[in-house]
Amino acid sequence: xxxxxxxxxxxxxxxxxxxxxxxxxxxxxxxxxxxxxxxxxxxxxxxxxxxxxxxxxxxxxxxxxxxxxxxxxxxxxxxxxxxxxxxxxxxxxxxxxxxxxxxxxxxxxxxxxxxxxxxxxxxxxxxxxxxxxxxxxxxxxxxxxxxxxxxxxxxxxxxxxxxxxxxxxxxxxxxxxxxxxxxxxxxxxxxxxxxxxxxxxxxxxxxxxxxxxxxxxxxxxxxxxxxxxxxxxxxxxxxxxxxxxxxxxxxxxxxxxxxxxxxxxxxxxxxxxxxxxxxxxxxxxxxxxxxxxxxxxxxxxxxxxxxxxxxxxxxxxxxxxxxxxxxxxxxxxxxxxxxxxxxxxxxxxxxxxxxxxxxxxxxxxxxxxxxxxxxxxxxxxxxxxxxxxxxxxxxxxxxxxxxxxxxxxxxxxxxxxxxxxxxxxxxxxxxx
Amino acid sequence: xxxxxxxxxxxxxxxxxxxxxxxxxxxxxxxxxxxxxxxxxxxxxxxxxxxxxxxxxxxxxxxxxxxxxxxxxxxxxxxxxxxxxxxxxxxxxxxxxxxxxxxxxxxxxxxxxxxxxxxxxxxxxxxxxxxxxxxxxxxxxxxxxxxxxxxxxxxxxxxxxxxxxxxxxxxxxxxxxxxxxxxxxxxxxxxxxxxxxxxxxxxxxxxxxxxxxxxxxxxxxxxxxxxxxxxxxxxxxxxxxxxxxxxxxxxxxxxxxxxxxxxxxxxxxxxxxxxxxxxxxxxxxxxxxxxxxxxxxxxxxxxxxxxxxxxxxxxxxxxxxxxxx
Numbered sequence: 055x056x057x058x059x060x061x062x063x064x065x066x067x068x069x070x071x072x073x074x075x076x077x078x079x080x081x082x083x084x085x086x087x088x089x090x091x092x093x094x095x096x097x098x099x100x101x102x103x104x105x106x107x108x109x110x111x112x113x114x115x116x117x118x119x120x121x122x123x124x125x126x127x128x129x130x131x132x133x134x135x136x137x138x139x140x141x142x143x144x145x146x147x148x149x150x151x152x153x154x155x156x157x158x159x160x161x162x163x164x165x166x167x168x169x170x171x172x173x174x175x176x177x178x179x180x181x182x183x184x185x186x187x188x189x190x191x192x193x194x195x196x197x198x199x200x201x202x203x204x205x206x207x208x209x210x211x212x213x214x215x216x217x218x219x220x221x222x223x224x225x226x227x228x229x230x231x232x233x234x235x236x237x238x239x240x241x242x243x244x245x246x247x248x249x250x251x252x253x254x255x256x257x258x259x260x261x262x263x264x265x266x267x268x269x270x271x272x273x274x275x276x277x278x279x280x281x282x283x284x285x286x287x288x289x290x291x292x293x294x295x296x297x298x299x300x301x302x303x304x305x306x307x308x309x310x311x312x313x314x315x316x317x318x319x320x321x322x323x324x325x326x327x328x329x330x331x332x333x334x335x336x337x338x339x340x341x342x343x344x345x346x347x348x349x350x351x352x353x354x355x356x357x358x359x360x361x362x363x364x365x366x367x368x369x370x371x372x373x374x375x376x377x378x379x380x381x382x383x384x385x386x387x388x389x390x391x392x393x394x395x396x397x398x399x400x401x402x403x404x405x406x407x408x409x410x411x412x413x414x415x416x417x418x419x420x421x422x423x424x425x426x427x428x429x430x431x432x433x434x435x436x437x438x439x440x441x442x443x444x445x446x447x448x449x450x451x452x453x454x455x456x457x458x459x460x461x462x463x464x465x466x467x468x469x470x471x472x473x474x475x476x477x478x479x480x481x482x483x484x485x486x
Numbered sequence: 487x488x489x490x491x492x493x494x495x496x497x498x499x500x501x502x503x504x505x506x507x508x509x510x511x512x513x514x515x516x517x518x519x520x521x522x523x524x525x526x527x528x529x530x531x532x533x534x535x536x537x538x539x540x541x542x543x544x545x546x547x548x549x550x551x552x553x554x555x556x557x558x559x560x561x562x563x564x565x566x567x568x569x570x571x572x573x574x575x576x577x578x579x580x581x582x583x584x585x586x587x588x589x590x591x592x593x594x595x596x597x598x599x600x601x602x603x604x605x606x607x608x609x610x611x612x613x614x615x616x617x618x619x620x621x622x623x624x625x626x627x628x629x630x631x632x633x634x635x636x637x638x639x640x641x642x643x644x645x646x647x648x649x650x651x652x653x654x655x656x657x658x659x660x661x662x663x664x665x666x667x668x669x670x671x672x673x674x675x676x677x678x679x680x681x682x683x684x685x686x687x688x689x690x691x692x693x694x695x696x697x698x699x700x701x702x703x704x705x706x707x708x709x710x711x712x713x714x715x716x717x718x719x720x721x722x723x724x725x726x727x728x729x730x731x732x733x734x735x736x737x738x739x740x741x742x743x744x745x746x747x748x749x750x751x752x753x754x755x756x757x758x759x760x761x762x763x764x765x766x767x768x769x770x771x772x773x774x775x776x777x778x779x780x781x782x783x784x785x786x787x788x789x790x791x792x793x794x795x796x797x798x799x800x801x802x803x804x805x806x807x808x809x810x811x
Contacts, residue, residue, distance in 0.1 A: 259610075373614075
C-alpha cells in the first residue's frame, strides 16, 4: 500500500526551506517528491491531504528513559514508543540506566528485540560507558557496537573519576562513538533536590548549584580536547555551562550539546511548592539561565533539543519531596511546548526548532535520517502549527504522568507520525 | 465544622484550613493570633478557667522526629481547651513496616481526629499531608523549611516584652542554612516590621538572604552594638563533622554569646533561643540564666500561642462574639 502526502509544506534540513510538494511513499521508502504528482503516478494510494501543514523528517529524541527492563511499573518499551509516536517522534535513543544496566551486547539486543516486536517507533539503545554504570570498569563498547549502539552514556550516574572518563573517551574513539555525558559533580550536588538559589533558601531544601554541572562540563571538555573524542553534553541547564561550550566550540573541540524543553520554558520560581512533578535533574534554574539557554540554542552553541523523558508512577512521586525520584515526562509535550513557547513568540525560528529535532540529532548519532529525499526511509512527522490544545496527562500514552505542564494551553503539535511508511499516529491516536 | 474558615481569602492559592508556614500568614492574621494568645495568658495568670472549646475533639500529634517542648506544648494547649491528644510514635507505628507518609496521614484522618500536628525531618511534609486530608494540618517543623508556631511564639514574646514589634532591630546569629526556625522568623520579622541582621559563618548562610531584605554582617561584636533582640540559632554539632566549620572552639570564638560578650551588651537587649540549647557553643550557660535571657519565657508562651491557633482552626466561632476567653 502506498501513501500520498498531498500539498504539504516540506521542511528539509539543512536549508530549512519550506516548499509545497507532494510526497509519494512506497514500500516504506520515500518514492517520489514533486511539486505536483499526477493522478496516474499515485493510483491506489491512500491520500493524506496535508494542505497547510508541514511535513518534517521524523523527529528524533536523543534522550529518553524507557525503564524496561526492570521498572515496567513506570514505563515499558511499548508505552514509551507509543508516547514518542503521539508526540511526533519517529526515532528515540534510550538511556542504559535500566535494571540491569544496558551494559552488554546481550542487553542491547534484548532492548532492540522488544522494541522491534512492541514498539511503533525506531529505538536506538545507548550503551553504558562503564559496567553497571558504576564508574569503575569500561563496559564492552566494541561488542555493544556490534549489537547496534550509536552512543554510550552513564546518564543518571555521572562518571565521577576523571581518569576513567579520559580512558572511556580514548576507547570510544575507536568506534567513533559519541560519549553522552550527564555532567554533575557528585560532591557538589550531594543531597541536593532542586536548584541552589532563592527558592531553595526559602523552602529549606538542599540545592544543587549550577557549579556542580559546570565543573564537570569543563572537565569533560578538556578531556575531549585531549582525546579528540566526540563529547555530547546532556541536558545543559545553566549559563555557566553554555559559556564553557561556546569556548570549546570556538577552539574546534568536538563538543555537541542538548537542552530539554522544560529547561527552556520553566524557571525555579515557577515551581509549585513541594510538588514533585517539578523535581528533575538537572533542576529548573534561574531566569538568567533560561535566557542563556534560549540564546545558545538560537546561536547553535546548543545543538539540539532532547526531552530527557523520565517517567515515574504516581506512587513513586507521591512521597516527601526529598524522597521523590528525579524526572519529568517529555515526549508528548515537547513539540507543542517548543512551538507555543519558543517558535510562535519568535524566540527561535520554526526551521531552527525543527533542525534541532531532526537533522542535528541524526548527525550526532550518525543516523542516516533527518532529511527528506527520494530513496530514504519514510520516517516523517506532519506538524500542525495552529491546532489549539490543552496538556492533559490523563491522555498520555506514557506510563508516566509526571509533568509540570498539566493544563497548559498549547498551540501546535504533531498531526501525524509515519514510521517506515506506516501511519503510527494520527490526530493523537496511536496505531499499534 | 464552623470556625475553619478563620483565615480570610486564600489569595495566594493556599487553602488556609492549615498552618503550614509564616509565609502564608498576613500581618492581620498574625496580630489576631498574638492578641488571642495574650488574652489566654492573662486568663491563666488570673487563675481563670478556659472555655473547653476542644471538648469531644481529638488532636493527633504526629511526630516523626524527636521533640520535647513542641510536642508537649501542643499537648498542653489542647488539654487546656478540653481536647484529647493522641500521640503518634514512629517507633511503634506502621512506619516501621514501610507505610508511606500519605498512607499514615490518611489512616489517622480516617480514625477520626479533628486536627493533625506534624513534625518531620523532611521539608514539605505538612504541605503533602494538608493536600490529602480535609482536617486542619499544623506544621510543627518540617525539615529545614518552616516552624511557624515557633515564630509566632517568638513574635508574641517580643511584643510582650517590648510592647510592639515594628522598628525593632533583631540580630540573628548562627546556622541559618539548616534552620527552619530562622526561615519562619525571617517571614515573621519582616511582616511585623522588624529590621533583621544576620551574623554567622558564611558557610552556613544560604544564598539570597540580602535579596530578602536582610543585612549581612561579618563581625558579631560590631553587630551587637545596636540591637534590641539577639536571636541565637542552635548549632548542630554534626555541622563540624560535615565540614561546615573548622571547630566548635572557633565557632564559639567568633559567634558564641559568651559571658564576656554579655558584659558589653546593653541591659535592654533581649536574648532569645528556640531551644534546645547546647551550652558552651552558641551560648554560655550563665548567659542563658541571665535576666536578659527570655528562653524560658519563650517556652511558656508557646502554650498560649498554640491555644490561640487551636481555637482559630478548630473552635466554634466564639471569637467573633466575645474576645475574652
